Amino acid sequence: MERKQQHKAAMDDVNQKGQFVRRESQFRQWISREKSADFAAEPDRYHLYVSLACPWAHRTLIVRKLKGLETVIGCTVVHYHMDGMGWRFVEPGENIPFCTPDEINGAKRLRDIYFQVDPAYDGRFTVPILWDKKKKTIVNNESAEIIRMLNSEFNEYAKNPALDLYPSELASKIDAINSVVYDNVNNGVYKAGFAHTQEAYEEAVTSLFNELEHLEQILSKSRYLCGNQVTEADIRLFTTLIRFDIVYQYHFKCNIRPLYSFPNLHGFTLDMYQLPGVKDTVSFEHIKKHYYTSHPTINPFGIVPVGPELDFSVPHHRDTPFA
Numbered sequence: 001m002e003r004k005q006q007h008k009a010a011m012d013d014v015n016q017k018g019q020f021v022r023r024e025s026q027f028r029q030w031i032s033r034e035k036s037a038d039f040a041a042e043p044d045r046y047h048l049y050v051s052l053a054c055p056w057a058h059r060t061l062i063v064r065k066l067k068g069l070e071t072v073i074g075c076t077v078v079h080y081h082m083d084g085m086g087w088r089f090v091e092p093g094e095n096i097p098f099c100t101p102d103e104i105n106g107a108k109r110l111r112d113i114y115f116q117v118d119p120a121y122d123g124r125f126t127v128p129i130l131w132d133k134k135k136k137t138i139v140n141n142e143s144a145e146i147i148r149m150l151n152s153e154f155n156e157y158a159k160n161p162a163l164d165l166y167p168s169e170l171a172s173k174i175d176a177i178n179s180v181v182y183d184n185v186n187n188g189v190y191k192a193g194f195a196h197t198q199e200a201y202e203e204a205v206t207s208l209f210n211e212l213e214h215l216e217q218i219l220s221k222s223r224y225l226c227g228n229q230v231t232e233a234d235i236r237l238f239t240t241l242i243r244f245d246i247v248y249q250y251h252f253k254c255n256i257r258p259l260y261s262f263p264n265l266h267g268f269t270l271d272m273y274q275l276p277g278v279k280d281t282v283s284f285e286h287i288k289k290h291y292y293t294s295h296p297t298i299n300p301f302g303i304v305p306v307g308p309e310l311d312f313s314v315p316h317h318r319d320t321p322f323a
């Protein structure tokens, strides 16, 4: 039965200073490679619910792709438009690229899946969701944790088990960079875009661009954030950067400088986009249509800009200087 009360979206979570404060994800269980674990890693047992627009869900799609887990973990993509009731699935016959009806739970909306697991659920109805088809429950809805599980617990079934995106010798370095990138960049663009006061906006946009300057320096010395190998820190930065000039610069007013004016950050974005398989996880159509049509308080007429024309397949030139 569909609940009719109006959906409160994450963008409504602001404090008294008008600052956007993101809520903690509520489902935090872990899949383990141990056969006896409650949530044991098995092929065709787990399923991802994602939006191709969402930078957090995008992390999970990239790790699934790079590890070669597409046939091991299924995936359903929601409609790009988040309306007053949140995310929804397409109807049978509704033709939106990459989207399918929910064949796992037969839900019409993402919120139905949350209520199916917990009728008293009072959190946000967010993507990504990592679903267990065996226990019929949500394992985890926090992308930072989902990508750790996909990286390490499914190696028995992965096509690329040797790829380690969180190697132990780099763990503390990755954690440190993730923390500043999360606060100032990943969540920073939302803090700028969802601010309700001038002060809150300016504070967020200033921290964002200060951090971009810092990352630009790091990427002038190494190909990736933690050296010359790709780690989860790069994936977490990339999903914000690939949306930057297309959406955040306009829609969230992150416009002190365009991202393409930072040579190393821009080159890094091209480099990541061109890693085998990554561009298949990027849908500019979903990204643009989602943001520009889903926040009527920011863009009341839902007009989607035609530009900018940016080509992410041009040579990145980042392999030679750091070889």
Ligand SMILES: N[C@@H](CCC(=O)N[C@@H](CS)C(=O)NCC(=O)O)C(=O)O
Binding pocket: 008, 009, 010, 011, 024, 025, 051, 053, 054, 055, 056, 057, 086, 124, 125, 126, 127, 128, 141, 142, 143, 144
């Ligand atoms: N901390 C979560 C955040 C996920 C999140 O905020 N997803 C957004 C889409 S970009 C969402 O589904 N929002 C639904 C809403 O605002 O109601 C994660 O990283 O997985």
